[in-house]
Amino acid sequence: MVKEFNILLAGVGGQGVILMSELLGKAAIADGLRVRGSEILGMAVRGGSVTSIIRMGDDVYGPLIPQGKCHILIGLEPSEGLRHVSYLSKSGLVILNTTPIFPFTVSLGQSAYPDLDHILEKLNSVASKVIRLDAAQIARDAGSLLAANIVMLGALSGVELLPIKTATIKETIRTRFPAEVAPVNIRAFDLGYQACSQAVK
Amino acid sequence: MKELTISSDAPRQRLFVLGNEAIARGAIEAGVQVAAGYPGTPSSEIVGTLSGVAKELDMYVEWSTNEKVAFEVALGASICGLRAMASMKHVGVNVAHDPLMTASHIGAKGGLVLVAADDPWAWSSQNEQDSRYIALQGHIPVLEPSSVQEAKDMTADAFRLSEEFGQLFMLRSVTRISHGRSDIVLGEISRERRKGSFAKAPDRLAYVPRVARINKPLMLERFERIKKAADTLAYNQLHMADSAQLGIIACGLSHSYTLEALRWLGLEDKVSVLKIGTPHPLPEQLIIRLLKSVKKILVVEELDPFVELHVKAIVGEHNISVKVHGKDLVPRIGELSTRKVTEAIARLTECKLPVDFAELDKLEQEVAPLLPLRPPALCAGCSHRASFRAITAAAQRVARGYGEDVEPIYPGDIGCYTLALTPPQNAVDTCICMGGSFGLANGMAHVVEAPIVAHLGDSTFFHSGIPPLINAVYNKANITMVVLDNSTTAMTGFQPHPGTGYTATGDEAVSLKAEDVARACGVKFVEVVDPFDLKAAIETIEKAIRFEGPAVVVSRGPCATIELREKRQAGQKIVPCYIDQDKCNPRCDACIKLLGCPAIIKRGDRIVIDAPLCTGCNLCAQVCPHKAIVQE
Numbered sequence: 001m002v003k004e005f006n007i008l009l010a011g012v013g014g015q016g017v018i019l020m021s022e023l024l025g026k027a028a029i030a031d032g033l034r035v036r037g038s039e040i041l042g043m044a045v046r047g048g049s050v051t052s053i054i055r056m057g058d059d060v061y062g063p064l065i066p067q068g069k070c071h072i073l074i075g076l077e078p079s080e081g082l083r084h085v086s087y088l089s090k091s092g093l094v095i096l097n098t099t100p101i102f103p104f105t106v107s108l109g110q111s112a113y114p115d116l117d118h119i120l121e122k123l124n125s126v127a128s129k130v131i132r133l134d135a136a137q138i139a140r141d142a143g144s145l146l147a148a149n150i151v152m153l154g155a156l157s158g159v160e161l162l163p164i165k166t167a168t169i170k171e172t173i174r175t176r177f178p179a180e181v182a183p184v185n186i187r188a189f190d191l192g193y194q195a196c197s198q199a200v201k
Numbered sequence: 202m203k204e205l206t207i208s209s210d211a212p213r214q215r216l217f218v219l220g221n222e223a224i225a226r227g228a229i230e231a232g233v234q235v236a237a238g239y240p241g242t243p244s245s246e247i248v249g250t251l252s253g254v255a256k257e258l259d260m261y262v263e264w265s266t267n268e269k270v271a272f273e274v275a276l277g278a279s280i281c282g283l284r285a286m287a288s289m290k291h292v293g294v295n296v297a298h299d300p301l302m303t304a305s306h307i308g309a310k311g312g313l314v315l316v317a318a319d320d321p322w323a324w325s326s327q328n329e330q331d332s333r334y335i336a337l338q339g340h341i342p343v344l345e346p347s348s349v350q351e352a353k354d355m356t357a358d359a360f361r362l363s364e365e366f367g368q369l370f371m372l373r374s375v376t377r378i379s380h381g382r383s384d385i386v387l388g389e390i391s392r393e394r395r396k397g398s399f400a401k402a403p404d405r406l407a408y409v410p411r412v413a414r415i416n417k418p419l420m421l422e423r424f425e426r427i428k429k430a431a432d433t434l435a436y437n438q439l440h441m442a443d444s445a446q447l448g449i450i451a452c453g454l455s456h457s458y459t460l461e462a463l464r465w466l467g468l469e470d471k472v473s474v475l476k477i478g479t480p481h482p483l484p485e486q487l488i489i490r491l492l493k494s495v496k497k498i499l500v501v502e503e504l505d506p507f508v509e510l511h512v513k514a515i516v517g518e519h520n521i522s523v524k525v526h527g528k529d530l531v532p533r534i535g536e537l538s539t540r541k542v543t544e545a546i547a548r549l550t551e552c553k554l555p556v557d558f559a560e561l562d563k564l565e566q567e568v569a570p571l572l573p574l575r576p577p578a579l580c581a582g583c584s585h586r587a588s589f590r591a592i593t594a595a596a597q598r599v600a601r602g603y604g605e606d607v608e609p610i611y612p613g614d615i616g617c618y619t620l621a622l623t624p625p626q627n628a629v630d631t632c633i634c635m636g637g638s639f640g641l642a643n644g645m646a647h648v649v650e651a652p653i654v655a656h657l658g659d660s661t662f663f664h665s666g667i668p669p670l671i672n673a674v675y676n677k678a679n680i681t682m683v684v685l686d687n688s689t690t691a692m693t694g695f696q697p698h699p700g701t702g703y704t705a706t707g708d709e710a711v712s713l714k715a716e717d718v719a720r721a722c723g724v725k726f727v728e729v730v731d732p733f734d735l736k737a738a739i740e741t742i743e744k745a746i747r748f749e750g751p752a753v754v755v756s757r758g759p760c761a762t763i764e765l766r767e768k769r770q771a772g773q774k775i776v777p778c779y780i781d782q783d784k785c786n787p788r789c790d791a792c793i794k795l796l797g798c799p800a801i802i803k804r805g806d807r808i809v810i811d812a813p814l815c816t817g818c819n820l821c822a823q824v825c826p827h828k829a830i831v832q833e
Contacts, residue, residue: 028384035382038382067538085565106803107802
């Protein structure tokens, strides 16, 4: 029985964060888990930060992860991963896509983008482990630049901590996408899975 | 096996849904026959979901021109005996306020439900007002769900209760319910389809003063009956812990946070908890039982101290010796969370906190300065960016004639274009309410000497831009009104409106043009511009501003998100722009400073265009003084 398993997905509008949580939630209930979650839409999505939450287990009621209780933080973008560092639990894990997306405020000179090393240092000060991935490159290898989110989903499955079976997530991907793009997404998932399971070892 | 969907008649099956889909499902299960709304975060997916299954389930679903009309549509159907619903965001309820206050006098014939979606922390709103106060004012009973499952169940029940008590009901949702996700257990779908009929009953339906006086006592009687029933409704639940010192009264979603907080603190069996599903009217007997059993009470609710004030009144009236806490310990601003509730309970019980929150706050403070600002921004290729370049260039030219320090005034409105508030556009000086741009401009016109260029979107124009436009004609306000027409309601998810040519359920409809409306309203200067023909657009807007009297410019360009999607689907190539580095002067920055397009980025000393983001709109090529930007 799963009591509480919390995943926070952080990225930028357009990266497919919401789709990831939709796939995770569907797969979780197919495996008989209770699921709660929430997301922020509307004003926030026009190129802004996007956060989505998926929580599983019998002790979960609310839609938000209590600060200090996130088991896995997925950063689809490095600075967006860092933005949620205070949610991590002491044994929490970070899976980080290392490709930055610079907001227009950087071009306008209103803010600066931090060094990747600095981001990793801060994340490492809390997380039990930070797994780094070039999801954009892996997605390109799989055959679609748009599939970086599915690479990250594969990576999440690859840490082998999820209470959802890998086969169930893949089945959910197959039914969610039209037949012509499903194979590319499955390939992206598998490559993400492999990249991550190697990193864990 | 066929995949389960929101319209599947599959009782007891589980489905993973968005909260708003759950609300729509509740209405479907209740056999709703008419649903209307106006899009607004966080409520939009309710009508959106229903419109997608309307034909299959034989329902009438519409996007109305505004919330007042949406509520009137539902009320009209209810008067004719059908189950009907209107859904809107909290500030939309303000627009519907007028009919709402009298509708509660009528006594619902067909079940009538208003869904009000509040937005604590104003994630996508101009304020975070609490809809329960509007219900209080109108004697409208309120159901407030604690979870997505309950949102579905309560919506279905609201129709039944509305008919049982003959009263309009409100379902109060909040962002984290409406945009929460959860597995829900489906119920049976009612297949009952009534035929509407209108029975003349002026003493109940035609509110002249005499009728108001007849119906107010009837309304109050109905409300008293509902108040008595509240104590036995399953949505209100009292769990008494043995010899508890503390009792918690948790309303709606706060109950979920409370359960998690108590478990986190290890206090599950030590604190009595009253779950409130009907904040108005409250289950008074259950509250009195709890109040008499403990020394301290903590009221946990999102936004204002609505339940708290009523609980304090009960304490006073019944002279109960108990200390009531609420907003002294639980924030009144923003969303609640398990952490906030945990901290409040820990203070009252002198429990140790399960996590060192101070340490987490310190970490957050350390990280904050490292994070780049990532506010939402107009999309690459957005026609509003072009419109604002034209508006500000034209207005500044005219302002020079008014005097050296005169700045143009830009009353703004609600939609994607509110994002022009920030640099480099800086073209939203006010943003108050839907249609408020034209309205405020009317007032300013009579008291300041400056060019006034008010702007709003096409959907907002039909929603509430027309009365202030007529007002400007009638009262001779010297203002320029720009309609930023991208032929959709973009911010809330691309819903159709009276200008788009089709309805919520995809049927063909008229396509009203803002310029035709403006001419019909008596505006003497009406022009349509293509904002991507920048030079011509600037000239036309300048003429409009110099025109004596109200002027209207419709700046018409496509929504980049929709256009891109359509091009991709049609297999059309998108040809991005690029910067010829030999011609570019990287110290000039005009493209960045004038446009702030997310596709134009600085890479080291160079300015480049991010090709996958660029839509090839060509606007930057028109502002580059060195002619360095070209399309491939």
